[in-house]
Amino acid sequence: MAKINALSGQQRLRQLAKTQLGTAVHVTDPAVQSSTAEEQGHFNDKHQHLAARSGAAAGNAGLTLAQRAERRLQxxxxxxxxxxxxxxxLALDYCPEQVSGMDVDPDWFQQFCQLVLEISNKSMQQLWAKILAGEIASPGKFxxxxLHTLQRMSYKEALALQQAANLSCRTRQDPSARIYFGYIRKPSLWRLLTGRSKAVMNLNQFGLxxxxxxxxMDIGLLHNSEIESGELPxxxxxxxxYQQLSINGTVSSKDVVLQYYKYTASGAELLPLLTSQPNQQYLQALKHLLAEIISFTQ
Known part of the structure; x- marks a missing residue:
């Protein structure tokens, strides 16, 4: 008989925090948080703010070295x-009402807690919160x-992943996301003479x-090399x-190979957490690039 689960996502999260951390989950009011250094542009202000955060502020000069070290650690x-x-x-906002009857693996949760200790950027905190909520809803999802890949990711790299997500699409044959950028046709004498055996586009003009x-690629979210499809008959x-859009077409040229970037398993797990928007310019450029080898119906 299937286990009946009467707990909502938020209840499961509160229970997890109480049993594993010994503390309740408190909603943080972002208006209370200080942003003095960000609001002031002077070097001295920023320096003093960072010194205070490190425990090496001028106000601690009367303390001994050991006391200052203890203050910093505290x-x-x-x-x-x-x-x-x-x-x-933050995870409370993303927890669904209906969750799996399985509990989150305690070892997974302990490692999660260790990895988020140094995550202060609010955008990155939201990403981690979505992961926790997703794991509560479906244990084993991440x-x-x-987690270790995400812990290495900087905010700048998270923005790059967002840009990549905006250009990603899937096929019915293979649901893994990919970023198409060109094609290759088997070389022949005519194609070598006309120079029409290969076509690529610069993704930089579309934000990536x-x-x-x-x-x-370096942090392990994309495979380390360009991927080529098998020959399309x-x-x-x-x-x-492509996002919420369906694109249908028929291959009109033989010996065609498509080129794309493909996500790793970690990249594929993180991709659904992002809110991506279709880039119409990219879509039109891709259709135009592939028009010689694919007849699109729309």
Whole structure:
């Protein structure tokens, strides 16, 4: 008999925090948080703010070296606890009412808590909160490898992943997301003479630069090299899903190979957490690029 689960996502999260952390989840009011350094542009103000956060502020000059070190460690522990509780509170907003009857793996949760201690950026905290809510809803959804990959990700790399998500589509044959950018046709004498054996486009004009692609490869979200599809036979039907848009076409040229970037398993796990928007300019440019080899129905 299936286990009956009467707990909502928020109730499960509160229960998890109480049993594993020994504390309740408190909703953090962002209006209360200080943003002095961000609001002031002077170097001295920023320097003093960072010095205070590190425990090395001028006001601690009367303390001994050991006392200053203890003060710094105490401030670090408080900041880490604040980060952890902020993410736990944010996760409440993403918890669904209906969740799995399975409990979150305690080892997974403990590693999650350790990895978020130094996450202070609010946008990154929201990403971690979505992961926790998703794991509560469906335990096993996010691997520990993905957590460690995300922990290495900077806010700049998170923005690159968002740009990549805006250009990603799927096929009915393979639901894994990919970013198409060109095609290759088997070389022949005529194609060598006309120079029409290959066509690629620069993704930088659509918001995704090559350095961003390399950074996503470096942290393990994209495969380390460009991927080529198998040869597409003439007459094959293609069904692509680009964001909420369905794109259908028929291969009109033989010996065609499409080129794309493909997400790793960790990248594929993180992609659904992002709110992506279709880039119409990219879509039109891709259709125009592939028009010689694919006949699109719309």
């Amino acid at each position: 401030m670090q522990r408080e900041r880490q606890q604040h980060n952890l509780e902020s993410i736990m509170a 691997s520990l490898k993905t 630069s090559y350095p961003q692609i390399l950074s996503l 003439a007459g094959q039907t293609l069904n692509w899903q």
